Amino acid sequence: MVLPERKEDQIVSLEKFSDPNFLPTRDQIIKAFPDWHQWFEFCFNKENPTFEFLNNEYLESLTEYFIDKNKEYGTNKNEPLVILEIGAGNGRLSHFLQQKLDSKIPRQTKVIATDSGAWTIKNDFLVEQLNHNEAIEKYNPKIVIFSWMPYQEDSSKDIRKFKSVQEYILIGETDGGCCGDEWETWGQSWREEDLDKTVPPYEADGFERIDLDDVSELQICRCDEPGNYYHSRTVSFKRKK
Amino acid sequence: MKKNEFLKEIKNLEEMLREKAGIKNETITFPVLLQQIFNSGQINKQTLDDLEKIWEFRNRVVSPSILNNEIFDEIEILLTSLINYLNQK
Numbered sequence: 001m002v003l004p005e006r007k008e009d010q011i012v013s014l015e016k017f018s019d020p021n022f023l024p025t026r027d028q029i030i031k032a033f034p035d036w037h038q039w040f041e042f043c044f045n046k047e048n049p050t051f052e053f054l055n056n057e058y059l060e061s062l063t064e065y066f067i068d069k070n071k072e073y074g075t076n077k078n079e080p081l082v083i084l085e086i087g088a089g090n091g092r093l094s095h096f097l098q099q100k101l102d103s104k105i106p107r108q109t110k111v112i113a114t115d116s117g118a119w120t121i122k123n124d125f126l127v128e129q130l131n132h133n134e135a136i137e138k139y140n141p142k143i144v145i146f147s148w149m150p151y152q153e154d155s156s157k158d159i160r161k162f163k164s165v166q167e168y169i170l171i172g173e174t175d176g177g178c179c180g181d182e183w184e185t186w187g188q189s190w191r192e193e194d195l196d197k198t199v200p201p202y203e204a205d206g207f208e209r210i211d212l213d214d215v216s217e218l219q220i221c222r223c224d225e226p227g228n229y230y231h232s233r234t235v236s237f238k239r240k241k
Numbered sequence: 242m243k244k245n246e247f248l249k250e251i252k253n254l255e256e257m258l259r260e261k262a263g264i265k266n267e268t269i270t271f272p273v274l275l276q277q278i279f280n281s282g283q284i285n286k287q288t289l290d291d292l293e294k295i296w297e298f299r300n301r302v303v304s305p306s307i308l309n310n311e312i313f314d315e316i317e318i319l320l321t322s323l324i325n326y327l328n329q330k
Contacts, residue, residue: 040245051305176270176272176296233268
């Protein structure tokens with residue numbers, strides 16, 4: 001007797017991944033891209049590039065992290081926790097994060113997606129056009145998220161200047177990788193000119209770094225390849241009391 | 242060399258290095274990986290410098306800010322020679 005294929009075993013078509021409303025599971029991603037060529041073509045698509053390959057399990061884990069934050073910062077329906085995403089690109093991360101937070105702690109968080117618009121990435125969801133300084137000044141967030149900060153650029157120095165910001169979360173490749181500046185962002189560098197520096201900039205500004213390993217284990221990104229997923233991470237930088 | 246070929250070769254290089262360091266599934270940053278291999282004496286200083294150079298180029302290729310497709314000849318030559326060198330070790 002031939003048993004019907006379970007829904008979760010079916011391979012999702014590649015076209016489905018282009019639907020901005022589709023948030024795949026890790027398993028669906030793993031099964032849909034069996035070889036490098038297809039993976040590269042999808043992730044490095046010029047019109048619609050993928051940097052962090054958002055998946056359901058990662059978003060669930062990130063959501064739980066922010067639910068704890070909500071308790072920690074004592075926010076409520078009258079004063080929801082403001083989570084500001086800067087450099088939001090197509091807006092998918094903020095969209096799914098708000099959706100999941102609303103399903104678990106309705107109306108207690110406000111996730112806002114902003115982007116300078118410098119790269120003219122197509123918005124799949126609402127993304128307000130503001131550069132990062134303008135965005136933080138306007139919304140006075142407690143938490144800022146930046147996913148895939150451009151290589152050798154650092155916005156974290158500006159983020160830390162704003163007193164409302166208690167924590168910022170960076171998503172992407174970390175030390176020695178393709179996001180941010182090795183020293184200015186991550187406080188680690190192999191450049192000659194940085195070798196005598198001992199205090200990371202975030203530490204000098206009163207922040208401490210916490211690598212969110214449990215959340216990070218669920219990440220998949222463009223630098224990975226089918227079967228091997230370990231390049232991108234989620235890191236919190238928290239203002240010390 | 243096309244971008245996808247370059248990135249595939251970089252992955253092969255990275256896997257070779259992880260094998261040399263005896264690392265399979267754990268997360269390790271590239272600088273730490275190189276330092277481990279260098280400290281174990283499996284590569285010399287010149288190779289370490291070359292690997293740092295090729296990795297920096299790789300970062301530009303996969304980074305959000307660099308969107309062009311050009312892979313320079315000198316980088317292709319360096320990558321090929323590094324892979325050949327590591328295969329012999």
